[in-house]
Amino acid sequence: MNRHIDLALIGGTGLYRFPGLEAAERHAIDTPYGHPSDSIVVGRLGDRRVAFLARHGESHTIPPHRVNYRANVWALHHLGARRVIGVNAVGGIRADMGPRVVALPDQIIDYTSERLTSFCDVAGAEVRHIDFSEPYTAALRRDLLAAAARAGVAVVDGGCYGATQGPRLETRAEIARMRRDGCDLVGMTGMPEAALARELELDYACIALVANWAAGCGDEAEISLPEIFANLEAATAMVPRIVIALLGA
Template identity: 40%
Template sequence: MTIGVIGGSGIYEALPLENVSTKSVSTPYGEPSEDVTLGELGGKEVAFLPRHGEDHQHTPTGAGYRANIYALKSVGVDRVISTNAVGSLREELPPRTLVVPDQIYDRTKHRTPTFFGEGMVVHMSFAQPYCPEMVGHLAESAREATDADVSEDGTYVCIEGPQYSTKAESEFYREQGWDIVGMTTIPEAKLAREAELSYATVAGVTDYDVWKDDSEVSLEEVLENAEANQESINAVIEHAIRTMPEDFESEAWSALEGTINTPTDAIPSETRERVDLLAGSYLD
């Protein structure tokens, strides 16, 4: 197995990787946020990518999501552990809580959520946006590896950003029964599914968004709590990698089966070439 990790550079710096190297990957979808860092941990192969770049230079909308997922797929990754900083929409999920969500509500507007198109139509199930097996493994790892409060399941509403929510938006999200709000799980989760990667996230709560009367989210608060969450998240990632089951099975690994709606002979040759890494076995 090769386990992909997407998050901030603090994770890479904390992971005790061995036999470390970097690989520059060119993709049909542009350049990844950074080179892929490869290494070994606990006998497992690991590939790391910082979502926003090494110096956090890419916005939540501008990050190279397609290139990042494609790059991880190209180096042999079959499962991805993601990390996110999020705001809480629930009193019982205070800052510095870890959440492993199982659902997503997509409120983004300006992001490309698919590898396909251009003469190739794919309709894929996304009822369970995070791999249930990976969700369970990450939640168990969080409980075993940290003293942090851990919440398993819940809905992550993904907004466009880079601005935080208005008070009206935050209150609306709460009325819908959603649990956390962030800016980066979409389109990453959709693309991971299209690439047939098992994908889930561990999210660190940094603030109460703006719904709480005595709370007004600020970058200072977010960064302070994100730094405090980092130690816990690092411990979760390391534990999850070391204990990743060898007999792990995921429905995501065959997610493209039966989803391509365009006859193979009608798909333009340039499109087939572009998606060969992702869908080539279904187009032969």
């Protein structure tokens, strides 16, 4: 297959379809690593070819620790994607990372466990020691920052994403530890997706949508799920504007 795709998007919680894709076709792909989360939708934004995959499935049936990250990334690469944007719902830790903020993190700390984290995890595969000192592709991040400015969308440049196992939310003590470690955001799906993209030499960046304050970081005594979804809806509405500006579509 391997036709050119200008951009691939992996949608997180709240982003299950990408609006405005024309002449869209669905691709059900079987990979050497099993099935992706859902069919991949490939369509056009203007004269650009865009692929979209719902990370949790279009009905949100797959929890973060059960996502087949290897199949997802491999399938996008197989379809011809060379630039991938992961859209991730996160909690805010740093003071300027409150609900409804859109952030473009530049670092990540992996707290996950028991996930299949590499394409090397199969018999006979080539062992690759990737340079992961900068987990997100700098050029793609710069392009996203410029696109957000053109689209009039305020974004926070940089920050450290702490990836936790899920699906439960974190304790106050865990968030306090993550703050001491230097995390500014907390989410459940940032890894191993970023590392797998690097193994396949894909350009990869994250658009982080802050759904709520992390435990102990806001004024609320408890995290309200209806409030999370309202915040996500507002932040998610900014994503197509950034992507359209990025593509010049």
